[in-house]
Amino acid sequence: MQILTTDGGFDIVLDGRLILRHRIDAPCLFVGHGDARMDMYRGNFDIEDYVVERTPLAHAVVVGSEIGFSAASGQKTRLSLQVSGDDQNGAIAFRSEDGALNRIWIRIATEQGEHVWGGGEQMSYFDMRGRRFPLWTSEPGVGRDKTMEITFKADVSGKSGGDYWNTNYPQPTYLSSRRYALHVETTAYSAFDFRRGDFHEIEVWAIPERIEFTARPSFVSLVEAMSERFGRQPPLPEWVYNGAIIGLKDGARSFERLEAIVAAGAKVSGLWCEDWIGLRHTTFGARLFWDWKANDDRYPNLRGRIAELEERDIRFLGYVNPYLAVDGSLFPEAEAAGYFAKDENGKTALVDFGEFDCGVVDFTNSDAAAWFAERVIGKNMLDFGLSGWMADFGEYLPIDVKLSNGIDAKLMHNAWPTLWAEVNARAVASRGKTGEALFFMRAGFTGVQKHCPLLWGGDQSVDFTRHDGLVTVISGALSSGLLGNAYHHSDIGGYTSLFGNVRTAELIMRWAEMGAFTPVMRTHEGNRPRDNLQIDEDPQVLAHFARMTRVYVHLSPYLKSLVAEASTRGLPVQRPxxxxxxxxxxxxxxxxxxxxxxxxxxxxxxxxxxxxxxxxxxxxxxxxxxxxxxxxxxxxxxxxxxxxxxxxxxxxxxxxxxxxxxxxxxx
The missing domain is CATH 2.60.40.1180 (Golgi alpha-mannosidase II)
Incomplete structure (x- = not known):
């Protein structure tokens, strides 16, 4: 990283690439103060900012590797930048000289025809150029297209329609076709704005620690560098290559249905039963009972059934999330130990998750995190015989709770998925099962790569729509893969069925075709199983699905070579x-x-x-x-x-x- 001073300004250059250009009449830096309104409703956010001040810092003084910025010559320095790095890796560290600042806008130099990718897991637009992307972990929304009736109905009924930028997994990192990457080290709300032809504008609702820059001569070497920076996943478990993971939530009858699927010629590696912990019924559909232990009524002798499956090299997977229902057995145990996030009165904060309330386990409390990893995942899941699970949610941290570490929940909200991933990874490591037990997550943020072994694309609608259907999974895999997430997959057949939108046989078959060419092939019954076609309810669908599982298994020698590449070089299995x-x-x-x-x-x-x-x-x-x-x-x-x-x-x-x-x- 070099600072090249000029008359009236400076340029910052990384390995010949212009990164920042500052002139008195065209400043690269703006600072100010904003007053944000954030409303959360079941993981969906309505966010609005009132900008009190946005001031261009036109005057810059360069002294060695430090740059001091003020609004004009002779005025007080408001922000200082420290530039460091070599010809491949650089950083700009920020130091505020004005305690009132809580907004920053910085403009990055661009070129005509430039493409940009990344931003975490982006479902609608892989190439982000020409649009603005807020980076805030949330529910992605239903339909995610404001011109569609289904999105309108979701907005009206539950503020849950979403838009193209909504994602479970944002990350303030992008890669440019100029063969460099930019990463903002912050957990605050931020936004990438790629709408201008002459600069990219980065907005952060806090003074970030630093902005990192990485330049490499090729895209492959740049992606390798991203994986090295954010962490690499362990190899996929050997048992995964045996076939598809069959998602059923039909109580003990799930085992009978599994046998019918196997009898139809399907290659199977696992049985995944979300409802292993029991069900509750809501207007949204059947919901899981959030008390993380086996439900003997719904799954009698489950430990024995798991052992029988494992003798056939078929693994059993379950479900967990970081919240505890108030009417479950674990809630009073955690509350007595003080493991929940608190409300403004110092009492356990309760969150409405849709007709039932839960406590939020406070993972900034090291004792609470250790308890959840050992007591819940270690003893109730791994020791019970589970070989994997969906580690759901992570994007739901309320922004008004009080946390053990004393940091504002608005600054911890984006960090929460990474903390959640770390709890799961710690539990797996404690049993010596890293690379053998497989959990998968939809929520993420910077650093989740180091802990989460597998992403899934979240809750797509059960359709072919442009912004919430099958095709969005591809964009999600490609964008997240560039940032070090080697393994991605999705719910075969989609998940969200609302307002009369149901699966067709064609949709399931096309989704299964794609699933055969992804690292993990897994089915899901969806949020309303009884309303939607399942893979074992139509002979043609089942025969087609069985054949695609054979395709997946046939390709396992090739997939194993890609997993080896991911482990040693960090290259994703699915690549742009x-x-x-x-x-x-x-x-x-x-x-x-x-x-x-x-x-x-x-x-x-x-x-x-x-x-x-x-x-x-x-x-x-x-x-x-x-x-x-x-x-x-x-x-x-x-x-x-x-x-x-x-x-x-x-x-x-x-x-x-x-x-x-x-x-x-x-x-």
Missing amino acids: LFLHFEQDPRTYAIQDAYLYGSDLLVAPVWQAGKSEWSLYLPEGAEWVHVWSDRTFRGGQDVTVPAPFGEPPVFHRTVSEFAELFAGLRTL
Whole structure:
């Protein structure tokens, strides 16, 4: 990182890339004060800022590696920057000279035609250029498109419609097509604004610790650096490669249904029963009973059934989240020990989660975190025989609670998913099961990579819609994968069914096709199982699903090689096309296709009623359509047949796995 002074300003350059340009008449830094209004309703937030002051800091004084900013010459310095780093890694540290400041806006230099990706897990737009992205962990919303009726109804009924930027997993980090990455080290509410052609503006509702910059000569090396910075996941457990994880929440009958699915020829690695802890019924649908221990009435002799499955190398998975229902057995135990976050009166804060109240376990209290890891996950889950679970929520920390560490909950809200991931990882490590037990999360923030072994895409609608359907999972996998999250998957068939929106057989089959080409293949019954088609309720759907599980297992030698790459280099299993074809600018904005490793290209059918599919093949390779064995040159648009069971998948002509890929035609 170099500071190059000029008449009336300075430039900051990283390995030849202009990062900041400051001139008196075009300042790069603004500071001020804001008064935010934040309202939370069941994980959905209505946020509005009243900007009291936004002042350009036009005057800058450079002394060595430090820059002092003031509004004008002769006025008091309000903010100082300390610049450090070499030609590959740099940082700008912030020091406030004015205690009243709680807002900062900084403008990053850009170039015409630049692309930017990242922002955590972005579901609507992979290339973020041209839009503004608030970065605040929340429910993603239903429909996520303000022009749709379903989003309107969700907004009216529960303030839960969402928009394109809403995500369970935001992160103030982006990668640029100029081959550098920027990360803001803060947990405060922030926003990336990529709408201007001459600069990117970063807004933070606090003075951040620092902004980090990473430059590398290629996209691959840049992604490797991101993974090294934020942490790498352990390898996937060996048992995962045996097939799909079947999600059923039908009490003891789940075992009978599993046997029917296996009898239909499906390859199965696990049975996942969210309802292992029992159910309660609400107007939203059947909800789980949030008291984290086996429910003997719903699952008699569960420990024995788990052992029987494991003898067949089929694992049992459950569910947990970081809250305790007031009518459960664990709540009084935690309350007596003082493990809950408090309200303004110093009493246990209760949160309405939709017709039942819960306490928030305070993970800033080291004793509370240790108790949850050992008492709940260690003893009640791992020692009981569970091999994995959905570690749900994490984005629900209320912004008005009082925490043990004394930090404002508004500043801890974004950090909460990472603390939650750490609790789960600690429990797994305490039993020596890192890399063997598998938990998966939807919520995240900076640092979650180090603790969470697997992401899932959250609660997509059970449809093909552009902003909340099947296709959003691809964007989520690609954006999060660039930031060090190697493994991503989703609920086959989607999850959210509201206002008469229900699954079709076509949707399940297309989703299963995509799932076969992801690190983990897992089904979900959805929030309203009785209203929605399940994989074992239609012979055609079940036969198709069974075949796709065989595709997944057939590819396991290739997937294992990708897991090894993820462990040693940090490369994600699902990759944007530009990662290996950076010389082809047409790949930079593609978000509905991905590379599965470097040798397979997958373009899932994400629209209804399609029997053929068009896609772009990157320039720089020849491609073989796996189902027809036809060879295509890269650098062109192609259209191929896409009947059920033959999703558009291509492999490079030159690949050590070419014979394995050719074997897909015989399944």
